[in-house]
Amino acid sequence: MKEKLIVILGPTAVGKTDLSIKLAQSLQSEIISGDSMLLYRGFDIGTAKPGTGEQAGIMHHMIDILEPEEEFSVTRFKAMAAEHIKAINAAGKIPILAGGTGLYIKSLLEDYCFNATKGDEQYRAQLEQLAAERGREHVHTMLAAVDPEAAARLHVNDFRRVIRALEVYHMGGEKISQEKNAPAGELVYNTYVIGLNRERTHLYARINERVDKMFADGLVEEVKALLARGLDRSCQAMQGIGYKEVVAALEGTMTMERARECIKQSTRHFAKRQLTWYRKMPYIHWYDVETCTPQDLLAAVSKDIAGKFGTK
């Protein structure tokens, strides 16, 4: 008997948070975040994290569980989310997984089987050093020597993956190209996947507005506070959209105005990339947020969920 799960995904700024909270209220359930940036404490404004007021007393899991300097990865997400899903089901409720991180959600639903080799900071730094000295081609050639299949698939410039492939081979004796599990096309959970979308130009307009609002709400102060705490600007969380640009502006490499535009642009690009993940998930039930009010959306979604799970 598979555990039940409701998923809400969609591009950034489409309105996932709002729907997830309303739905959680009406189903008296709990929310699990499927978002790689909400994990971090202190990263609130730039991540559009729902504040405690907005959370409306609904239990939110996997938000604010990491210190800013902590590292995180998909496998941890997968394991943690699975636990929450299990626990909430055990309590007789249907958990709501809401978030936009394609890899995280897809790997959870489809049970990606990752290589066991852990990330090794030192080894990565070593390869980056090597690439700086002898070029990326050189590192790519190293991969071709040990795992030609992976090398053929990876572009020389897709340096992160080249590094990972080498790491997997040298640190763990595995190959990134080795066949993983073939999840029989069936999802891990008894799940109803809701995809929210709206017309692209309108989505972009919302993104632009939201970025302006982040600045008005004190994004710059948030970043300053993080830096003042001694947080290294190179840490994972600081690579998030909105943070790396503000840091650059504070360091003087670009104007704050320019940073604001960069953030809008990156967010738009990001939304587009999210959408390409979702296109590979044929089991998503799409709802056009454009053509209905929040009430109608909730009603429509509730009805479809009731049909699926036999809830009220």
Place this chain on the structure above:
RNA sequence: GCCUUGGUAGCUCAGUCGGUAGAGCAGAGGACUGAAAAUCCUCGUGUCGGCAGUUCGAUUCUGUCCUAAGGCA
């Protein structure tokens, strides 16, 4: 009114010593299996402001008109 400098892809501009043009950005599509809000790949025909002239041929030269900015009155 006169002078100067512009008018080339949605935007900013480059360029053609005359043989119908190309970058960045924007935008679009894609990849992705322990960093994923990360990382990476692919995609550029537009009356070269209008009209006329010179020419085998003009976006490129000449004239004229329109238009923008600046200067002089």
